[in-house]
Amino acid sequence: MADPTIAVLDDLRDEGEELDRLVGELDPSEWARGTAAEGWSVAHQIAHLAWTDRAALLAMTDAEAFAVEVQKAAADPDGFVDDGAEEGVRLGPGELLSRWRDGRAQLDHVLRTAPPGARFPWYGPPMSTASMATGRLMETWAHGQDVWDALGRTREPTARLRHIVRIGVRARDFAFAVRGLAAPAEEFRVELAAPDGEEIWTYGPENAEQRVTGPALDFCLLVTQRVHRTDTAIEAVGPDADRWLDIAQAFAGPPGPGRAPKGA
Missing domain, CATH: 3.30.1050 (Nonspecific Lipid-transfer Protein; Chain A)
Known part of the structure; x- marks a missing residue:
């Protein structure tokens, strides 16, 4: 019987790669196109994914440093998400895409090598490896939907x-x-x-x-x-x-x- 954790890790990888193929061929003007999320461009959507991937990586590798990030979020619950996206947008499409790819690769490695039964801190309750991966897949799919819609493209739904x-x-x-x-x-x-x-x-x-x-x-x-x-x-x-x-x-x-x- 297939390991359900491996299955969701593979699906998370595939979800990211599908969105990567879409944005990887865009010119800078298309990265600036607005999405359905008020004030957010295509670049903001990818920057948010890169930011949350880095947060997940930090949570899994340095709980104390992640606790500091949680405190920052609690101090500015309405602004910390937008601030993280804006920081990524300022990098420019090329550097942003590179950082998103690098963060995905690092997170994939840490998820696949996590000890059995491990649980990690998050902005809500602690997360298992499978739950962390599932949450990242959900975010990748949802923010990816905003990108597909903004570009006027249609993607085929999958079993993911x-x-x-x-x-x-x-x-x-x-x-x-x-x-x-x-x-x-x-x-x-x-x-x-x-x-x-x-x-x-x-x-x-x-x-x-x-x-x-x-x-x-x-x-x-x-x-x-x-x-x-x-x-x-x-x-x-x-x-x-x-x-x-x-x-x-x-x-x-x-x-x-x-x-x-x-x-x-």
């Missing part, structure tokens, strides 16, 4: 989405808690159509009264807040499941502003 779906489902209670809401007492049934058009990814009790169904791609776009709910084919049965789709998020930290409906 299963990792993002899993985070989104497991983060259900967090999405309620971060908004000061009580999480539903009962589990939901989640049934999502995989990108291959044949497999159905399922979570939760088969006989659950409240359910969420639809395409896995739409679910991933929703929980990473890359689309408004009304622009998806995700459906809910039950009031709590319906409420969840309004607030779902797969990422740590405070609630994001989300995206406006298309045409708004």
